[in-house]
Amino acid sequence: MNDRIDEITNNLSRKRISESTIRRLSLYYRALSLLEKEGYETVSSKELAKREKLTPAQVRKDLSFFGSFGTRGLGYPVAELRRQLAAILGIDRQWQVALIGVGNIGSALVGYKEFVRQGFQIVKLFDNDQRKIGSNHKGIVVSDIADLESELKADSIEMVVIAVPATVAQYIVDDVVNAGIKAILNFAPVNLRVPSDVYLRNENMSMELEYLSFAIVNQHAQKRVRT
């Protein structure tokens, strides 16, 4: 499922960082941003864990992969740890992102403030619909998908969000890969083939609803785990 990430290693201790740890770093980052806004100077692993429904040991172990950020007896310095996590996650900078497929979901993503705040700036839109090409969405003019490769390069785009119908997603992703993009977030419910040096993440909303459905349907089977 996560083939590519196996090669990702940590630059401090040469230990591989698990997918779960990376995802939790995002949670810590979000919690710390809030704590900072609330005026806290320090936070304990206990409090951080409580806020993100994790265990204190988990928080400490995750952070320990990257260094020693806390003070015994005191906790972690909120602002400083937030900055450190931003650097670790690579969001202490702006990423230039292009979005392909300015439809229902694509339009919703354009101009989403939270992305910008996290360092992801959608600066380019592509579509193949003549009625959309040339039109203005939140200040960005939609480009023709035919010009994909040249325009991605011209604007030194590093990440692409795919929001086209599932039927054409593989063709689009092939073009995106050919244009040299190494990071793709895909909303189409289809398993896309990419070379092993390209990072691909899928956002699959049906999967989350199916998880809920499974949970409801199977909860009554028996109440407790019985091996």
Add this chain to the structure above:
Amino acid sequence: MNDRIDEITNNLSRKRISESTIRRLSLYYRALSLLEKEGYETVSSKELAKREKLTPAQVRKDLSFFGSFGTRGLGYPVAELRRQLAAILGIDRQWQVALIGVGNIGSALVGYKEFVRQGFQIVKLFDNDQRKIGSNHKGIVVSDIADLESELKADSIEMVVIAVPATVAQYIVDDVVNAGIKAILNFAPVNLRVPSDVYLRNENMSMELEYLSFAIVNQHAQKRVRT
């Protein structure tokens, strides 16, 4: 992170089913739907694995938690296994879903065909904006959030999608829980508190972008795992 699911057990062997297995069931279901459309009668664990980038052993193990669906030497019957998975996932029926917050992301979700195909029907919309209340979105009239509890009950809604600003999401979720809803899909980037008998899933798009960012930034540290 997934506290509630710990209680979910399988009704055949009394073994707890892991979150990863449940998520893969969705992938199998999707692959089987496609295989059926392509006219295949049977499929091997090898082929199924290839299509979803998993291992054949993983596929067989996952399915074995729920029964014996295959024939040795032949593989799995495509149509039959798809039906069985639908029953296991609880999507062999229609779920009545309400959506709260008819903004950018909420509007995109209304009328999304894939949801309906998977058994999730958004039949009710809520908002607190007077300009939106009473307006028609893809055939559904937006209700006043003030009438949440009565309307959820009147239409026997079982699942709710939350697409309101993060600042108000906790209040909304409290009301939703009070109305007796047990399954919630949340798009607001905030950790919501719900009672332990309510299933909550979060869709966090920033997290996926941050994962990509981490992957790019950390790949250069070293190319290979060196323990």
Add this chain to the structure above:
DNA sequence: ATTATATTGTGAACGTTTTCACATAAAGGT
């Protein structure tokens, strides 16, 4: 009927992730 081939279902081995538990150390009170 026999043999070759394909492929499942599953215990056991293995690897990874989480949790435990405690030595270590800073801060605050007396």
Add this chain to the structure above:
DNA sequence: ACCTTTATGTGAAAACGTTCACAATATAAT
């Protein structure tokens, strides 16, 4: 200065998830 409290950082243990490896069993060919 000393004691108490708080809380980190981390090896080791436990729990969990994945892969291996093979017996079991079906089909197809001869």
